[in-house]
Amino acid sequence: MTHLKPPQAPLQPPTLRPYQNQLIKDLYVKLGQGHRRIAIIAGTGAGKTVIGGKICADTVARGLRLMFLVHLDVLVGQTYEKMQAFGLRCGFIKAGWKEDPEAPIQIASIQTMEKRSWWRDWKANVVFFDEGHTTVFSQIGQEIIYQTHPKAVHLAMTATPYRIGREQLGDHMETFVASPVPSTLQQMGYLAPMQYYGVAPDSQINLDGVKTIAGDYDERDLKNACDRPELVQRIVEEWQRLTPGKRTIAFCVDVEHARHVAEAFKASGIAAAVVDGSTPIRERRRLYRALGEGKLLVLTSCNVISIGFDEPSVEVGLLLRPTQSRALHYQQVGRVLRVSPKTGKTDGIILDQANNLKRLGFPEDIKAYSLPTQKEPGTHEPQPTKQCPDCNRLMWGFVMTCPGCGHRWETEAQVHIEELVEVHSEEVLRQAELRQQIAFFRQQRQKAYREGAAPNWAKHVFYREYGYLPEPHWCLGSIFGINPTPQEMTAYRNYLARIQQQQGKPIAWVFDEFQQEFGDQSEPELLWR
Numbered sequence: 001m002t003h004l005k006p007p008q009a010p011l012q013p014p015t016l017r018p019y020q021n022q023l024i025k026d027l028y029v030k031l032g033q034g035h036r037r038i039a040i041i042a043g044t045g046a047g048k049t050v051i052g053g054k055i056c057a058d059t060v061a062r063g064l065r066l067m068f069l070v071h072l073d074v075l076v077g078q079t080y081e082k083m084q085a086f087g088l089r090c091g092f093i094k095a096g097w098k099e100d101p102e103a104p105i106q107i108a109s110i111q112t113m114e115k116r117s118w119w120r121d122w123k124a125n126v127v128f129f130d131e132g133h134t135t136v137f138s139q140i141g142q143e144i145i146y147q148t149h150p151k152a153v154h155l156a157m158t159a160t161p162y163r164i165g166r167e168q169l170g171d172h173m174e175t176f177v178a179s180p181v182p183s184t185l186q187q188m189g190y191l192a193p194m195q196y197y198g199v200a201p202d203s204q205i206n207l208d209g210v211k212t213i214a215g216d217y218d219e220r221d222l223k224n225a226c227d228r229p230e231l232v233q234r235i236v237e238e239w240q241r242l243t244p245g246k247r248t249i250a251f252c253v254d255v256e257h258a259r260h261v262a263e264a265f266k267a268s269g270i271a272a273a274v275v276d277g278s279t280p281i282r283e284r285r286r287l288y289r290a291l292g293e294g295k296l297l298v299l300t301s302c303n304v305i306s307i308g309f310d311e312p313s314v315e316v317g318l319l320l321r322p323t324q325s326r327a328l329h330y331q332q333v334g335r336v337l338r339v340s341p342k343t344g345k346t347d348g349i350i351l352d353q354a355n356n357l358k359r360l361g362f363p364e365d366i367k368a369y370s371l372p373t374q375k376e377p378g379t380h381e382p383q384p385t386k387q388c389p390d391c392n393r394l395m396w397g398f399v400m401t402c403p404g405c406g407h408r409w410e411t412e413a414q415v416h417i418e419e420l421v422e423v424h425s426e427e428v429l430r431q432a433e434l435r436q437q438i439a440f441f442r443q444q445r446q447k448a449y450r451e452g453a454a455p456n457w458a459k460h461v462f463y464r465e466y467g468y469l470p471e472p473h474w475c476l477g478s479i480f481g482i483n484p485t486p487q488e489m490t491a492y493r494n495y496l497a498r499i500q501q502q503q504g505k506p507i508a509w510v511f512d513e514f515q516q517e518f519g520d521q522s523e524p525e526l527l528w529r
Contacts, residue, residue, distance in 0.1 A: 001487065003066075009026060012085075013053075013057070013087065014050045014053070014054075014085055014086075016047075016051075016054060016487070017047065017052060017190065017519075018117035018189075018476070018519045019046075019052060019179055019180055020046075020051050020054070020179070020341075023042065023051060023177055023179055024039070024051065024054060024176070026053060026177040027040065027055070027155075029201055030175055030177060031153065035170065035174050035175050036151075036152075036153050036154065036174070037145070037153075037154045037156075037171070037173045037174045037175075038153075038154070038155055038156070038173060038174065038175055038177065039132060039155075039156045039157075039158065039161060039169055039170075039173040039175070039176035039177075039371055040132075040155055040156065040157045040158070040176070040177055040178075040373075041158060041161055041176055041177070041178040041179065041180040041369045042157065042158075042159060042337070043157070043160075043179060043181065043182050043185070043330070043334065043363070043366075044159050044182075044333075044337055044338075045182075045185065045190065045191045045213070045334060045338045045339075046159070046179040046180075046190070047179075047351055048130075048157055048159065048187060049078065049079070049467025050080075050082070052068075052082070052128060052157055053070075053083060053085060053086045053088075053155070054086070055128065055155065055282070056068065056086065056088060056105055056128065057086040057087075057088060057150045058256055059104075059105075059125070059126050059299070060104045060105065064104070064126060065104050065105070065106075065122075065123060065124050065125050066105050066106075066124060066127070066128060067105075067106045067108055067122065067124040067125040067126070067127045067128070067149075068105060068106065068107045068118070068128045068130065068146075069106065069109065069110060069113075069127065069128065069129050069130060069135045069140070069141065069144075070107065070108070070109055070110070070130045070131070070397070071109075071110050071111075071134050071135050071138065072128075072131075075130060075131075075418055076094050076097065076109055077091070077162065077281065078091075079107050079130065080107055081105070083105060083386040088104075088105055089103045089104060089105065089184050090103050090105045090106070090107050090465075091105070091106045091107075092106070092107050092108070093106055093107070093108035093109060093112050093113055093116060093119055094107065094108065094109040094112045094382055094513055095109075095112050096179075101118065101122060105107060106119065106122065106124070108377050109221065109461025110135060110138050110140045110141070111314065113140045114139075114140060114296065120148045120503050122150075124149055124152050125152055125153065125299075126152060126153045126154075126155065127145075127149055127152050127153070127154050127155070127349045128145055128155045128157065129141060129154065129155065129156040129157065130157055130491060131158060131165050132155075132157055132158040132161075132169060132173075133158045133161055133162070133169055133327055134146040134155050134159055134407070135156075136169060136172050136173075137163070137167065137172075143275070145172060147294070148173070154172075154173070154410065156169060156172075156173055156528070157184065159330065159334065160326065160327035160328075160330050160331060160522055161176070161327075161370075161372060161373055162326050162327055163327060163372075164214070164215030164324065164325050164327075165215050166212070166214055166374050167374060168268040168373050169371060169372060170373035171373050171374055173371060175371065176369070176370075176371040178369040181366045181367065181368065181369065182337065182363040182366060183363075183364045183431055185436060186311055186364070186431060186435075187431070187434060187435070187474075188473065188476070189208070189339070189477065189482070190339065191337045191338065191339060191346060192336070192337055192338065192339050192340075192348045193346075193347045193432070194333075194336070194347060194348045194349070194362075194364070195336065195347055195348070195349045195350070195364075195433060196350045196352065196357055196362065196385055197238075197242060197349070197350065197351050197352065197353065198355070198357060198358065199352065199353050200353050204252065204353075204355050205225050205226055205231065205322055205353065205354060205355065205392045207223055207225060207322060209221060209224075209225070210222055210225055212320075212324065214327050215324060215325070215402070216323055216324045216328075216386070217322055217324060219253060219254060222253045222321065222322060222503065223253050223254055223256070223257060225322075226252075226257060226320060226321065226401055227252045227253060227254075227256065227257040227260060227296045227321070229260075229441070230259055231320075231353065231477070232260050233264055234353070235250075235264075235351065236261075236264045236265055237351050238351055238353075239265075239270075239298075239318070239351065240268065242349070242351065243308065243315070243316045243349055245297065246297070246315040246316045247291055247292070247296075247297060247311075247313055247314045247315050247316065247343075248282040248297060248298045248299070248314065248316040248317070248318060248449065248461045249291075249298075249299050249300075249301065249305055249309075249317055249335055249336075250262075250298060250317075250318035250320055251301060251302075251303065251305075251318065251319055251320055251321050251332045252300055252301065252302050252320050252321055253302065253320070253321045254302050254304050255276045255277075256261035257302065257320070257321075258275075258276060258300040258301055258302045259274050259300070261298075261300045261318075261320065262274045262298065262300045265298045265300075267296075270298055271295065271296050271298045272296070272297065272298035272299070272300065273287055273290075273296055273298075273299055273300070274297060274299075274300050274301070275287055275300075275301050275304050275305065276303075277302075277303065277304060277361070279304070283379070284304075286437075287299060288309070288311050291314065292311050292313050293312055294313075294343075301462075302321075303484060304523055305335060306454075310338075312338035312339060312340035312345070313340040313343040313344075313345055314335060314336055314344070314380060315336065315345055315347075315348060315349060316336065316348075316350075317332060317333060317335055317336040317349070317350050318350045318351050318353070319332060319333075319349070319350060319351070319352040319353060319354045319356050319357070320353050320354055321354055322354040322355060322356060322359075323352045323354070323356060323360075324359070324360075326360050326361075329356050329359075329360040330360075330363055332356075333362075333363055334363065335348055336348035336349070336350065337363065346477070353509075359433070364431055366511070387470075388393040389407065413508050414503055432495055437462075437470075438474050439464055439469075440462065440465065441458060441459075441462045441470045441474055441478070442474065442478035442479075444457070444458035444461045444462060445458040445475065445478045445479055446478065446479050449479050449492070449495060452495070452498075454499045454503065455475075455496075455499075455513055455516075458470075467478050468502055472516055475517055476516065476517065476518075476519055477517070477518075477519075478517065479492070480492070480517070480518075484518060489518060492514065492518075493510070493514060496509075496510045496513050496514060497510060
């Protein structure tokens, strides 16, 4: 029995965002320079599947063949759906899916590849490693790079290039290209602004007796430390206090812990369910759909929704599993970073009972991506932080007076409280102020357009208010949003043409202003109609 269904109608290929197009251009520059092993770093919400699909489409358009490796069964279907959107013919190396060795793209499950051999002689020009921080290091991945396909181009896509242990992605890839970091994507409106809440020191999970195995906490010890009735009940109470009625996912230690958390929510009258590795894919999709529709409010999980879960409407993440893995930490927080205008989601919220934020940092603190190696792990340890004993706010270690409540470390005794309280990195505080400035500028651009004033009027108003000029990329979608209609684009062209004639500006000014609002991929012919 096959999972394949013939497409009902031709699908419209996704429109890439400007930074996605730039990343792909950067990739082709690297290939033109002779690099054959390239990491593609694109954080959660940056659109990895769209970027990957466009690379696959370009590969096929050049008459080349590509092998696309995934390590989770659920990712096979997601990958195929994206390939369909680009109109690509695919074969599969996956149990239950139709084999088609003549297809130019092979979507391959690492688990199935271990049981089959014909792919070793399939002449792939490009090998694409999805979740490259995992697939590259598998036995199959290493065999492909160094034995069966050493002359192919190897592309390793990942949101989190850092791994626990000595061996790193840079030991197998030569160079990298990257999307903007999360804080930049938030500024651009592609990721949701975040709120973070930590737990009081005397309410934190006690990790004193928890051993470290293979670079992370031992799961058996974690269960004893985390799966405790008082801790489970506490997170339900904090959810009710801070985020009632919001769609939520919970990251738990094991299946039993996930079940206990779901049961505690249900006992409080909150619709909750569990998803784990044994949950059939069709049932997972039903649960995800119920969560997106609001019929289910809390979905608990163990090692299932950290990767491959794509439900932008989720507003809250519960970090209930302590970890030392920065990759896992950012993947979990990333499940809440996506925007969802359809459901009115305005921001994401993290309730951290595991103390992972203080241990591993905030996604907004990432200043730049790098390609780590054994010699230079590139773990980007967060700066030393401390937690205010009065309000539980996290701050840099050198700060002697809490900016939230005024607590001074030199003189006052510590006082512990029980409730989760909001915590901020310095970058989060800066981004909150910056978002206000961007919103102000975009409002002025909308007002200028409504009143027929020149676009520069908004810049002058912003300069008077803040003392510096706004960034050009703040203009993108500021008046008509990210999905303008052709009619809106034509109206804006007419508006610019009138200003250009009134002020005697060159025609190049019209092009520049048009692209600032609609992006580099806007249809140039609209300017000439």
